[in-house]
Amino acid sequence: MTDFFGKTQTKLSNKNTNKKQPFYFYLILIAIPVIFFILLEISLRVFSYGYNNEQWVEVSEGKLILNPEIARRYFHKTQSLPYSNQEVFDAIKQKNTFRIFVMGESSAAGFPFAPLGSSSRYLQQRLELVYPESKIEVVNLGITAINSYTIRDLFPVVLEMSPDLIIIYTGHNEYYGALGVGSMESFGTSRNIINLGLWLSRYKTFEFLTDIIRTISNWISPSKTVDRDATLMAKMVSEQQITFKSELYEDGIEQFRNNVHEILELAKEKNVKILLSTLTCNTLDQQPFISLKAETNPPAKEIFEKAKLELSNGHISTADSLFTYAKELDALRFRAPEAINKIIKEYSIKFNFPLVNIDSVFRSKSRNGIVGDNLMTDHLHPTLEGYQLMGKTFFESMKLNRYLPDAEPIQLSDEQQDSLTKANFIFSKLDSIQASYRITALKNKWPFVNDYQSIPTIKLLNPANYIDSLIYDATVGDLDWEKLHRKAAEWYLGHGELENYKEQMDVLISQFPFVIEYYNSTAYEFLKIGKFDIAYSYLEKGFRLKADAFSSKWLGIIDLSKGHNESAVKYLEKSLSFDPKDSQVLFNLAGAYSRLKLYDKSLTTINSCLQIDPVFPGASDLKSQVERLINQNE
Numbered sequence: 001m002t003d004f005f006g007k008t009q010t011k012l013s014n015k016n017t018n019k020k021q022p023f024y025f026y027l028i029l030i031a032i033p034v035i036f037f038i039l040l041e042i043s044l045r046v047f048s049y050g051y052n053n054e055q056w057v058e059v060s061e062g063k064l065i066l067n068p069e070i071a072r073r074y075f076h077k078t079q080s081l082p083y084s085n086q087e088v089f090d091a092i093k094q095k096n097t098f099r100i101f102v103m104g105e106s107s108a109a110g111f112p113f114a115p116l117g118s119s120s121r122y123l124q125q126r127l128e129l130v131y132p133e134s135k136i137e138v139v140n141l142g143i144t145a146i147n148s149y150t151i152r153d154l155f156p157v158v159l160e161m162s163p164d165l166i167i168i169y170t171g172h173n174e175y176y177g178a179l180g181v182g183s184m185e186s187f188g189t190s191r192n193i194i195n196l197g198l199w200l201s202r203y204k205t206f207e208f209l210t211d212i213i214r215t216i217s218n219w220i221s222p223s224k225t226v227d228r229d230a231t232l233m234a235k236m237v238s239e240q241q242i243t244f245k246s247e248l249y250e251d252g253i254e255q256f257r258n259n260v261h262e263i264l265e266l267a268k269e270k271n272v273k274i275l276l277s278t279l280t281c282n283t284l285d286q287q288p289f290i291s292l293k294a295e296t297n298p299p300a301k302e303i304f305e306k307a308k309l310e311l312s313n314g315h316i317s318t319a320d321s322l323f324t325y326a327k328e329l330d331a332l333r334f335r336a337p338e339a340i341n342k343i344i345k346e347y348s349i350k351f352n353f354p355l356v357n358i359d360s361v362f363r364s365k366s367r368n369g370i371v372g373d374n375l376m377t378d379h380l381h382p383t384l385e386g387y388q389l390m391g392k393t394f395f396e397s398m399k400l401n402r403y404l405p406d407a408e409p410i411q412l413s414d415e416q417q418d419s420l421t422k423a424n425f426i427f428s429k430l431d432s433i434q435a436s437y438r439i440t441a442l443k444n445k446w447p448f449v450n451d452y453q454s455i456p457t458i459k460l461l462n463p464a465n466y467i468d469s470l471i472y473d474a475t476v477g478d479l480d481w482e483k484l485h486r487k488a489a490e491w492y493l494g495h496g497e498l499e500n501y502k503e504q505m506d507v508l509i510s511q512f513p514f515v516i517e518y519y520n521s522t523a524y525e526f527l528k529i530g531k532f533d534i535a536y537s538y539l540e541k542g543f544r545l546k547a548d549a550f551s552s553k554w555l556g557i558i559d560l561s562k563g564h565n566e567s568a569v570k571y572l573e574k575s576l577s578f579d580p581k582d583s584q585v586l587f588n589l590a591g592a593y594s595r596l597k598l599y600d601k602s603l604t605t606i607n608s609c610l611q612i613d614p615v616f617p618g619a620s621d622l623k624s625q626v627e628r629l630i631n632q633n634e
Contacts, residue, residue: 004070028187035633037205040420044204051210053202055157056091060514066141073201074150074178075185076210078235082144085115085618088514089137091160094483097135098405101158102142103151107178107279107381109142113269113437115382115481115511118142120167122391127405134405142169145270147177150258153198155263158574159270165403167394168266169277169358170260171340171381172277174252175242175333181251182239190253191258204328233334241290244297247456253339260343264351273403275394276289276348279336281380288330289379289447300329316368323370332447335344335380358390365389378437378448384427384435392418427509428503430471430488437461437475468492482508482570493525500533501525509541516542520550529535532558543571549578553585560592568592585614587622599633602626 033613044050051072056064075081091097100106102120103454110118124138127245143150151170158166175182181189187197200206232249238498242248267274288300302376307322327335362382369510375386382390396414398404413421442448444460457476463469470487473479479487489504505522519542526535536558543551556571575582586609593602606623609616 034038085140088563099137100165102140109171112435119387119390134407147173149179152259167275171336184238203472272351277356278359280362282376284370286379287333353399565595
């Protein structure tokens with residue numbers, strides 16, 4: 001009995017072990033972690049965990065900018081995040097709008113003259129001059145210390161915004177820009193891994209897990225303290241020595257080649273127009289940052305000195321080649337190798353996109369055809385004149401390739417257009433001083449000087465007055481560009497410097513045209529001193545943007561004072577729709593009606609005024625006049 005039952009039990013046990021589980025058992029095993037992460041993602045979004053990782057954010061009703069926090073996708077170790085020029089465009093593109101996006105790094109953004117001194121600002125102002133009937137949107141998405149990875153990541157959503165044209169000026173930051181092969185923000189050289197990370201970064205779960213790992217990592221091994229005064233340029237460098245044609249050098253070239261190829265493929269698929277620009281930099285007056293002697297390459301500084309000697313002897317062509325070669329040998333890769341421009345030219349042909357040869361244009365405007373401090377503030381950022389030259393070149397390329405708005409242009413020669421654009425270019429003295437501060441501070445740090453040569457920034461810039469102190473805080477502190485100009489405007493106003501006040505308000509309006517407060521507050525200050533024509537221009541612009549009680553009221557009052565009675569009625573009635581109990585509006589509207597011989601309306605309106613304010617100055621007299629006119633006409 002025992003043996004029989006024992007054998008039988010063993011057979012049953014084996015049978016149960018070998019029994020195949022139903023398929024839904026495996027589905028449940030797979031579904032549990034999937035459901036967990038879905039619920040986690042939903043919960044994190046519901047409770048608004050972390051930062052806003054959307055590409056666009058609304059800054060006013062129907063108005064978008066590139067999310068100021070978007071750089072968190074690419075910068076995981078850097079505390080001070082860069083952001084774009086925060087230029088505004090309509091969420092829903094209007095029918096008469098011509099929309100351009102400019103993409104690239106700090107040179108595209110216009111450093112050190114950003115936001116107002118960029119090439120895109122010249123382009124916008126010239127387009128607005130030549131095509132006054134079109135609504136021009138030139139949206140600069142340039143961000144300091146990024147590279148082609150960021151542009152590739154942002155590009156698909158940019159294509160969704162119905163661009164008429166995209167201008168691309170990129171390539172200087174391939175090594176040290178975020179995710180570059182030599183950057184402290186690098187995750188290696190595998191594009192598949194980096195692109196996977198960029199895709200995952202859109203999810204809150206990934207951000208949550210990354211934050212946990214970072215916190216634990218900091219507990220185990222606290223991160224090194226970084227010089228707060230160091231430039232972002234210095235903070236981004238991990239590999240200081242990338243020798244010419246080394247493996248890491250070639251990785252950077254391939255990174256650029258593959259990213260730009262995908263960008264242009266996407267543009268072709270969507271049939272979006274592209275202007276692809278070559279890069280330019282300072283080869284004449286910027287000596288190599290790091291000079292190394294290698295088995296196959298001579299020291300960069302040795303070649304640079306030979307170039308200067310050849311130039312002094314009048315051997316221009318040889319000197320030019322040597323200056324370029326010295327730049328190529330520079331182991332600190334802050335200037336794009338010539339291979340980058342070669343790829344740009346190659347892809348221009350391959351994808352049939354127009355090439356804008358900025359490098360050639362800058363050379364043509366430089367003595368001996370070698371770009372130096374004549375058009376450069378440092379190693380690669382143009383002067384204000386240089387940025388305007390870039391903008392002019394972009395415009396000429398648009399004209400050549402028929403990439404301009406369909407509207408009828410005004411009849412001006414190219415020289416007149418350029419001259420008027422520069423003459424009316426919106427750029428204040430404050431912006432000029434800040435640009436000077438930015439460059440001075442930059443060149444006071446590594447790699448332009450060694451740390452022991454660096455002068456404390458406060459001593460170097462030496463702010464002499466309140467305005468200088470504001471600019472200093474905006475350059476090296478926490479004061480942003482908008483607050484700088486607002487505080488300066490307030491100071492000028494308080495000290496009776498109305499022209500300087502007006503200049504600051506004009507640049508604020510140029511940068512933030514959707515802020516009604518700027519139009520109305522500026523108009524109010526000029527109304528107070530009887531400068532009605534100046535006030536009227538601000539009121540009119542604000543009214544066109546978004547009518548309100550204040551702008552419509554004063555447009556009506558000024559028009560009435562000039563005898564423009566019908567226009568006055570239109571504005572005053574509009575103001576009354578916002579505030580039906582404004583006795584001043586009612587009084588002026590009654591007067592406008594009376595001038596148009598609409599006496600019944602005038603009497604009704606002045607009675608309303610007196611009901612609200614029985615002693616409003618002149619109201620009783622106006623009522624008596626209107627009553628007499630009504631009696632005379634009966």
